[in-house]
Amino acid sequence: MLLVEDDPALALIIKDTLEGEGFQITHTADGLHGLDGFVRCRPDLVVADIMMPGMDGFEMVRRMRRVDTTTPILFLTARSSLNDLVKGFGLGANDYLKKPFKMLELIVRIRALLGRPAPAERVLPTDSEPSVLHFGRYTFQTAAQRLIDADGVAQELSYMESELLRRLIIGRETVVEFRTLLLDLWHDDSPYNRNSLHVFIHKLRRRLSADPHIRILNIRSLGYKLVVEG
Structure with missing residues (x-):
């Protein structure tokens, strides 16, 4: 290092x-x-x-x-x-x-x-959780941190992008609360880390921009919701 x-x-x-x-x-x-x-x-x-x-x-x-x-x-x-x-x-x-x-x-x-073992409070995929998640025109390989569109074009995600996207997909159509995301990934729900969270969500929106049917909604004062229309 x-x-x-x-x-x-x-x-x-x-x-x-x-x-x-x-x-x-x-x-x-x-x-x-x-x-x-x-x-x-x-x-x-x-x-x-x-x-x-x-x-x-x-x-x-x-x-x-x-x-x-x-x-x-x-x-x-x-x-x-x-x-x-x-x-x-x-x-x-x-x-x-x-x-x-x-x-x-x-x-x-x-x-x-x-990607090394972390303290117990980190939320990890469970054995019953699929390693490949499908939504809209995308396939998300969680372990490889790879997002693949319908044309086969792959994007390599950072750890934070991958963990945020995984949580949003699993909780799609429901609100994933700000505080839950911050405590899971930053272990602190301070306003400073909330700014970091907003930046990563902005990056994910850009990653998903090729599919107009996918939106990450900001539910004011609560959290984010992944919506797949159609």
Whole structure:
């Protein structure tokens, strides 16, 4: 795992904690060295600050995504505006964690992005739940996190996109509450994480835009509902 963080005290805490959890950590202190470490180490995940000297995290991730579109990236940041969230996800980030944060939450999010076993409160597919879900003109392969349309065109989803879509399909035509989604996937129903949820729903709507009969409705103050018309 690559950790890009310019605060030496915080970097040491994160590195020691994650290594105690069995992760191998390479640390760099700015975006330029982060890029070099990314190329050299080929990490399975990147944890990066945004505000760093020289090259910030946004520019670093922009350059990383030119050569690699699949390695999960998690931003650690004190910046919390919706515009920053949208920009980060637009550049290819998979998740955000706002400073200050609890180390347990960082560990949970890292394990989720890597697809590793998580604490018991994470909602996993049951044995009776099908591994392939059909809705509208799409087929969703849950384990592979792959969405395939009627023409055979496949889209590879991120972990968060996949887990949100799975819950919406299973609960289709009913309201899946905001709080349920936030506690299942973010383990926290704070307004900051609600903004992240809205961004991921926006990304799913774009993924599903080829089928005009599918809509993800925002049921005000309650949650989201997946509707398949016709």
